[in-house]
Structures are given as C-alpha cells and as structure tokens.
Amino acid sequence: MARIVQKFGGTSVADVERIKNVARRVQAEVARGNQVSVVVSAMSGVTNQLVKYCNDIAPLHDPREYDAVVASGEQVTSGLLALALQEIGLPARSFQGWQVAVHTDGAHAKARILGIDAQKLEESLGRGEVAVIAGFQGVSDSGRITTLGRGGSDTSAVALAAALKADRCDIYTDVDGVYTCDPRIVRKARKLDKITYEEMLEMASLGAKVLQTRSVEMAMNHRVRVQVLSSFEDVPGTLVVDEDEIVEKEVVSGIAYSRDEAKITVVRVPDRPGVAASIFGPLTDANINVDMIVQNISEDGQATDLTFTVGKADLERAVKVLSQHKETLGYSHLIPDENVVKISVIGVGMRSHAGVAQRMFKALAENGINIQVISTSEIKISVLVAEQYTELAVRALHTAYGLDKA
C-alpha cells in the first residue's frame, strides 16, 4: 500500500461533472490499494470573482479580510468532492486549513506554511476515509484564515505530502506533464518522463507555468516525489525527483522563456567603485527585484553603461525611482525597453559538460539573433533577446540541443 496525495486544480473541478470525474480518478487510485488524500483548488473562475469583489469594494484591501473571502472557493470544492466520493461509495471527509491544521505565518494573501499537524488527517485515513483538503489556505497563530498566494494549492499538496510522508504527490492539471519546451510554440517538444527538482525549479521560475516555484522548492527540501499529469487523459505524466533517480541525464532538459521582463540601460554612469550599489539600493528600497545585470567595460575610464532587467510590471516604477536619483547617480539618461524576452536552457547535465553555452550562442548567431544580456547559473544559461525572436530562438535552441522528438 502506497500513500498518495493527489492535487486537482481549478479547471479539473470547474463544474459538477468535472468534480465527479475527479472522484473517479481518486477511486482508481484507491482501487490500486493506495491510501489517498486529495487537495483541491477552487472551481476555475471563482477565485477571480472573489478577488474582483474585494477590489470593487476596497482597492487597497486589508489582506486579512481578503483571505477570509477568497479561501471560501476551496471550501466549496472540498465539500463537494467529499460528497462526490461518498456518492460512489468511498468514505470521505473534507478539511479546511484551520481544521487540519495547516499553520502559517501571518503574511496574509502570501502566507508561508510553518508546519502541518497531520494528526486529524492520519485519523481520517486510519478510518479508511479519503481526506479531502481545501488547498491554498491555512490558519495563522491568531486564528485567522490565511491564503498562500496564487498557485498556493500546489504548495499545500506538497506540504501535506511531506507531513504525511506520502510516497508520491500527484499534481493533476490541464497539461499532461512537463515538456522540453512550451508545446504551443515548439511543436516538436517532448514530454519528459523525469526531471530533477533543480531543473524543475529553474523551469518554474523561468516561465514554465506547470508548477508553482514554491511548491518545487518545498518538494526539493523535503524530497517529495512529485508527478505532474493530466486530469483529462489517462497517460503517465512527468516525475519530478531527486537527481539520483535519473540514470541517464540529458545535458539539457528543457528550454524556457519569459516575456515578463523588461530591460533598463543606465547610460554613462560614472565608472567608480560602489556605483552598482548606489543604483540598486533605491530599487531594493522600492521592493523592485532586479534579475539579469551586465556592466559594460568603460571605454574612457570615466563612465560606463549599466543594463539590467526588472519585472515588466515594475518597469514604470523603476524608471521613476531612478529618475528621482538622477543627480546623485550622475548618469546621462535611461533607456527602458519592454520589447525583450528571456530565453533559458536548463539541465543538470551541463555541470559536467563543457560547450553548452557555446552551442547556445552559435545557434542564436546562425539565426541572426543578437544577445543583449547573458546570465548563468550552475544548471542554466539565460539570454535576453528582442521579443520578436522568441519563437525563432526557442525553436532553434530546441533543435540545437537535440530535444526535438523523432
């Protein structure tokens, strides 16, 4: 008997018929002799409606009350799925965050899970029930309902799998696994059987929207085996596992892209020690994250150009902050540019293989694509290019690294 945590997203529980379909998925897992807990999101569209109510009433709303409102969506689906399971003969019981309890900090609307008291769930499972847990929510020390932020149900599922020492955490979604690249752009993208936590983490934070970054981090930290698979098709998904579990590692596992970044070039800043700190200090104070950074070599020893990226949503604010400090910083002018895309190749194999970056630069050059900024980490290389090259660049790299399916 294995212990499984299943998680179903909003599109999987979008209406009564789909909830019944989910119940049958759960039944199939129970029929395999497994002990099953299920984490559910709100019906798709419901959370957006609830958020809209909050925004319509109070644009700058108190996140404590926002949490009370939006957590209700998962409450509904947890109860309905329990009913659907009972209806097909499976004993089931729903649990809200406060009932489990899923303890979180008090950072409402983006709370972090501090610990899960699995006692009540263990009792429920011990009685032969399927435990159905409302995802996305928890309870703070002061007894208030908290939510984990968008996509938080993935995190709920992985955290519960860790607390229950589950053998696997199955994340059911509207795609059937993790692909070497976004199949909407690259028709030759292949579904991966396995991927390491580290790679998945890079994929998630670099734009692949299959799993929420925090849930992958948590899976990695607690060594929870995660499977991404489809709610609607009966095919095996992608296993996210420890590196040791993957015998034959590919050099590059996937290509990710993100259109969510924008570039700012600070032209002719004085070339002296501490200039980077003086530029990024005010941005940090304004809670603006800076991602890729490149500082040009000074041509005259007097001044240099500094280029970096921020989230597209933060661009306007970043320009405003820097403009306010123009005199202190002593630069000539700013060149903001929204017309960029960040493209990344990811793979744990590149730790032990040379020439991975070289192949990337060559493939882009052959296609006449100019690289604006480069950044690297142990298992990924990212470049910033003009947005209009997105599809061209991604497809060229997919082919260059031998990822195309036969």
Place this chain on the structure above:
Amino acid sequence: MARIVQKFGGTSVADVERIKNVARRVQAEVARGNQVSVVVSAMSGVTNQLVKYCNDIAPLHDPREYDAVVASGEQVTSGLLALALQEIGLPARSFQGWQVAVHTDGAHAKARILGIDAQKLEESLGRGEVAVIAGFQGVSDSGRITTLGRGGSDTSAVALAAALKADRCDIYTDVDGVYTCDPRIVRKARKLDKITYEEMLEMASLGAKVLQTRSVEMAMNHRVRVQVLSSFEDVPGTLVVDEDEIVEKEVVSGIAYSRDEAKITVVRVPDRPGVAASIFGPLTDANINVDMIVQNISEDGQATDLTFTVGKADLERAVKVLSQHKETLGYSHLIPDENVVKISVIGVGMRSHAGVAQRMFKALAENGINIQVISTSEIKISVLVAEQYTELAVRALHTAYGLDKA
C-alpha cells in the same frame, strides 16, 4: 452608548453596491455613539446555488459536507462587509462561526446553538472595531462546520445579541416592519410599532415570513429586544418586545394566513378509545407533523370521521402511510384536500377579552365562508377554509377587528 447587533439578510447584501449600502447603515449606527456587531447572510441566490451543487452531486448528501459547502456563502459576505466598513474608515473584523466560536450540537444542516463564547467579540469591540459575524453557521464539538437551517442568520443574530447582552437586535430585511397582515393582500394593513414576542411567535409560525420562528423563541427566552426594519428605507421598524413594554394592547394585533397546509379526512374510523393514537402513531413514526385536528361526533356510536392537517409537502406521504395501515385502522376511505388555507387572528389582548372568536365566526359567516376546522390557543384562533376564500377572509377579518388603517 448602546450595544447593538444588526443583521442583514441576503437581499441586503446581494451585490457590491448593496454591501456598501449596508456599510453606510452600520456607520450611521456607529455615528450615534453605539457599539455595533453585524450578522450577515449570504448574497441572495448564493446559498441556493451551493445547495444545488450538493444536490446535483449527491441527492442524499452527507449533511456534514453540505454544511461545509453552504457555510461558505456567509464567509464571503462577512469578509466583504468588513472590507467595505474599513473602506469608509471604520475598523472592522470578520468572524466565522468557528472563530467566535458559536457552539452548536452536531445536528448538521439544522444545528441548534448550545452557547456562544463572546470573548473574542468582546475583545474586537473593545478595540473599537465593528465585529462582522457570518450568520447561519457554527461549529460542533468535533470541530466540524455546522449550519442552523434556512433563515438561521436571524437566530445567529438574536443569539449573539443575547451573548453580548446587546440593548437591541436590529433585523434589516426587505420589508420595513411587521404588519397587521400581509400588505400584498390587505392594502389597508398597518405597520405595528410594537408587537409582543408571543404574538410574533404565532405570526412567524403561522405564515408571516418576517422572522424565523426559532429566532423569536430565542429572543423571548433571553428577552432580547428585536427590531424588524428595512435595509432600503430610512424609517422606523417594528419592535418585538416583552408584553410589559406595550402599554395599550390591541385585542388583536394581526391576521396571518398559511397556504402550506393540506387537509386529510379519515372517513368512518371505528369510534373507540385509542383511535386517534393509532392513526397519528404511524404519521409520527414517518416524521410527519400533524397540526389542526378535529374529531366529529359519532352519529351512530359505531364510527366517526377524523380530520387533520399536515404540511402540503407531506400530504402524499401521509396518505401513503395511512393507506398502508388501512386494515388495522379499519376506516372506510381517505379524503385528501390541498385546496385549503389556515387563517389566524393573533393577539395577547384576547386573553382578557371575551367574544374574539365570536367576531371571527360572524365575519366569515357574513361573507359566506364555511369553516372546516377550528383550533385555538391562548393568544390565537385559527380556522381552515377553502383556499379560494383567502383574500376575502383575510380582508373581512382585518376590517372586523378594526385593524384597517385610517
């Protein structure tokens, strides 16, 4: 400074604009220097939708899961009203049933309040906040969400008013008070300034849908002063109070009618001791409530006819149950009749006034209306007549007891 509990029903919080309107009502009460707690229902239509989901998934659903699902409606409005109050500058905090806590028994979907721990609410009020409480819901000993049954938010409000020792419990609704009769039928109906608990209780259980019966019982038991008033108009409502508070009592305060009953006549049952028990026993076993009963005088000493009323919804079942026992009971046949209405005159004054019943019978006779069944209590007289006489009978009685407005 007075302490007030306000309750707003589903139509009063039906959308964002109405929730803002409720916030202004609360603000007005706070501006009078009062300490205010607010109980809210779900947005109108939401509870019906949630009930439908449950029924669609599992026609015979587990009431524990039903409760988890339907309680979410009040959770949403409590959070939204708290936001709307904050938005106009009033500190506010929402509370779910389990957060207060409102302790109930485990009779899911129709739970009864056992006690309310007012400590957290007292703290909230002490901080100068408006406490916004999700109506209709509580929590059982085993930590499950319970609901109080339809109209339960009235009961929540009165129970909270009792626990908080509030000076008044204002029930805001879509009518502006309690009338001498249903104004849709009797145009000359007058709004009552005051009505006693006992009268209100009879009105509520006899078909006037202004307040839920249980909430009136609870108000009476805890001597909570209740006011019924409109969410949409700024006019005084009706106070439901102790008899002592009403100086000049009317003999009759109101006329109520109910089309929810049906009549069954059991023809020629043997006229022997214990026959009533043998007929009503099987109905009680089938959980069917019997209301008015009349047993005719036996003409031949052998057999008699027995007539009684049951809820219209139970008629078919009642006939079936009695048919199953036909041989044992030894009656000739059954005459079911849905075409009836129960009309009642209500007034604490009739305790000390003779001739109240006589005036009723006379008024009906003058209008050619035949009385089928009569039942009386200390402060009300009810008669069953053919349904087509409803308006005629109600208007005639309204005039006969001098209730018409000038």
